[in-house]
Amino acid sequence: MASFLKKKLPVLPQYTRAELMNHSEALFAVKAEVLAGALHEAAHQTFSIEEAQARINQFLKAKVNE
Template sequence: MTSSIEHNQQGDAKYTQAELINHTEALFAVKAEVLYGALSEATAQTFSIAEAQERINQFMKAKVKG
């Protein structure tokens, strides 16, 4: 299986949104829908594990607009 992993200057691996969503439960202990929502407004195409976790945390703490 090939992976489109990128590395930034600090050496943190970056993964595509699809790759992260495929492994959401194992990596973040949340459903894929949560990660999808957390990344839905992101302009970046790739994310490190830490970046994705931070977006999930912000998404889970956000107030519901209604």
């Protein structure tokens, strides 16, 4: 019999907005204001480092409406 092992995806640590904003320059090389803008419309309150970085990248690439 072949047994199948279920591989779990690694659970990434989650951080609050405040924690990420306090360390935004060290973690993401952006000011806290940029991170605040990137996370502004997010529904949840905790983020992984990777998720926050992806939101920052998307925020910085967004076109400005005049």
